[in-house]
Amino acid sequence: MMTKKPKPVIGVLTSGGDSPGMNAAVRGVVRTALERDIDVYIIYEGYQGMIDGGDRILKADWDSVGGILQKGGTSIGTARCADFKTHEGRRIAARNLIEHRINHLVVIGGDGSLTGANVFQKEWLSLLVELVDLGEITNDVAQMYAEFKFVGLVGSIDNDMFGTDMTIGADTALHRIVEAIDAITSTAASHQRAFVIEVMGRHCGYLALMSALATGAAWVLIPESPPNVDDWEAKMCEVLKMGRDAGRRTGIVIVAEGAQDREGRSIHANYVKEVLEKQLKIDTRVTILGHVQRGGAPSAFDRNLGTVLGYAAVEHLLTSEADTEAVIVGIQGNQVTYMPLTDSVQETKRVAKVIKARDYEKALELRGGGFQAAFRTFRTIIRSFPHPPQPDHKPKRFAVMNAGGPAPGMNTAVRAAVRLGIDKGHTMLGVQNGFTGLIEGEIEELNWMSVHGMVAQGGAELGTNRKVPQGGELYAIARNIERFNIDGLMIIGGWAGYETAHLLHSEQENYPAFNIPILCIPASINNNLPGSELSIGSDTAVNNIIEAVDKIKQSAVASRRCFVVEVMGRHCGYLALTSGIATGAERIYTHEEGVTLRDLQTDLGDLLEGFNHGKRLALIVRNERANSFYTTPFMTALFDEESHDLFDVRQAILGHLQQGGNPSPFDRIQATKFATRGIEYLIEQVNQISPHSAFIGLHHGKLTVFELERFPYMIDRKHQRPKEQWWLEREKIASVMSQSGPHSRRGKKRQS
Ligand code: ADP
Secondary structure, X not given: OOOOOOOOEEEEEEEOOOOOOHHHHHHHHHHHHHHOOOEEEEEOOHHHHHHHOHHHEEEOOHHXXXXXXXXXXXXXXXXOOOHHHOHHHHHHHHHHHHHOOOOEEEEEEOHHHHHHHHHHHHOHHHHHHHHHHOOOOXXXXXXXXXXXXXXXXXXXXXXXXXXXXXXXXXXXXXXXXHHXXXXXXXXXXXXXXXXXXXXXXXXXXXXXXXXXXXXXXXXXXXXXXXXXOOOHHHHHHHHHHHHHHOOOOOEEEEEEOOOEOOOOOEOOHHHHHHHHHHHHOOOEEEEEOHHHHHOOOOOHHHHHHHHHHHHHHHHHHHHXXXXXXXXXXXXXXXXXXXXXXXXXXXXXXXXXXHXXXXXXXXXXXXXXXXHHHHHHHXXXXXOOOOOOOOOOOOOXXXXXXXXXXXXXXXXXXXXXXXXXXXXXXOEEEEEOOHHHHHHHOOEEEEOXXXXXXXXHOOOOOOOOOOOXXXXXXXXXXXXXXXXXXXXXXXXXXXXXXXXHHHHHXXXXXXXXXXXXXXXXXXEOOOOOOOOOOOOEOHHHHHHHHHHHHHHHHHOOOOOOEEEEEEEOOOOOOHHHHHHHHHHOOOEEEOOOOOXXXXXXXXXXXXXXXXXXXXXXXXXEEEEOOOOOOOOHHHHHHHHHHHOOOOOEEEEEEOHHHHOOOOOOHHHHHHHHHHHHHHHHHHHHHHOOOOOOOEEEEEEOOEEEEEEHHHHHHHEEOOOOEEOOOHHHHHHHHHHHHOOOOOOOHHHHHHHO
């Protein structure tokens, strides 16, 4: 007789070290399951809760995961559980899952927890046999639960696991580290002190390397690549000394927890301090960042990563074949990826083994090309002086400029471009004030130290504006290109930069001076540039928005209130959608989706229903140009009038705070990577008879170069945005997560 197939029932738990963004993942799993009408249980306190059973395994409803998105740590508790490492413990856990009819499990944790999940999954069938033998379940039940599905999501600040480019929590940890280093840099500079900063990462130098790249650190020690000289201490001191001689007032050394030398001896921060004090005779302090790195509100990236992966985990569980093996659901670029859990666990362990065996070349190779390139770039940028030029070297003159609205990270990109260009023996010129400066000849040579300190500065030191030159101004630009002998031009900017680059390139026949390579690097908070999934500045802007919205939401605890928050973006809804998902907005209005009167009526109905059922707070995020008639004041007035005193409605137009502030770690890292590739491109092209021009970007997470001629074909010119916008597919996730729930009018409309 065939046994009846049980309905899917999902269990979700967080385990091991907590990490910011785990809450978003739990919320993502629970709400996606509920939206699909699937029962979902929260297993509290990790594997321990699974073994304890009872009220540690509770059925979740929509509100069980309300209000946790912006919280650090994990609201459902986590634990290290020795019992789960025993066979008996896992057998009890299996029985408790079956008791709750759970046949799908999502484990959110680090490599230890996922190794545990892998062991559990591998012995699942034998656990069922044992439970039958012990008389705890019947044969029929055992058969019903033979098909048990597992998914792992990597929640870890270390970013040390295979199967995903980013683990949930790593970006937030970078925020904490970079904030701390920025703060330390200012005090260190005041006293001319050196600081040794220890960051987490036992077998993985990701946090150390990326925070070094994102700050003005002078030296970094990571487990995968110990200094390759015998007397590395002397070399490190020489680099710091040269920095001082060149005018740097700080000396910051970042040490990963698991740093070691070539012989495998661990390098501790205190040892580095002793070396600096002894050899350089400078006052040196040690800061061990410790648990600060794990704490605090999750960054926008981690909230969205958790949400997207939680959603994808449920989709995978519900759509994959019954006999599919357990997978890690991860991310590469903006694409969700699936890797067998066993492979992920094995590969992750391999790096630790390779490091232990002191095969550092292999360790770096296993980390992948991006990591290695970042390490190379870091080693060049931190130098106090450029490398001496090659004997047959032909120096060129490259100009760097900004264009478009200001975007945090523009300075970081300028700094990297200038240093990398000079390091290759070229002269680097800075154009002030965007194209106005190029027209008026505001152009000066930049040297190695003139970009010192720019890595962390918001705004645009060179100045920027939205000017697009026309008519006779092109002639002035051509003259200045000749007068300053500019051999190549790098434009780090937004729409005005791209449009003008394309204009100059297509006017080559009329102006021979324009026959130089031009390279655009995407920098705009709006993220509205073709060829790149992300532009420099947009991550900072989204983080600025979520910080403001978190505060706005907190201000309303005592009343029934709805906020209509207006964010920038011009005609591009990226900021609205991304920050809306990261703040748990009920409704997000974008120009792409459009706003109709009917939408407003439906949404009003949902608000009334929500507040009637005890809702205290509602959030609507709106792009500034979502609809030119139904403006923010209009929507606010409409909802307020129709609320009939059930709730009140306030508008918050966030304005320029979105463009300000120091760039986020991600924007700094991205700016440095783009500038590195940009300089390489200009150097490649400058010696060609007919040099090409291009814009670069991230395509499926990889640095990609697009010929400038493609610009007009890739854009919606009227609305100044790319024709293809990858993030639009996240609208459906936003709509699933929105707090109106599946039974709201919009939810019902979606389901029908
Ligand atoms: P993280 O998941 O953050 O790496 P740990 O390494 O402490 O944290 O692992 C968390 C929990 O996962 C452990 O306390 C244990 O319950 C479980 N676990 C880890 N390794 C195994 C294993 N080899 N077999 C079974 N369970 C394990």
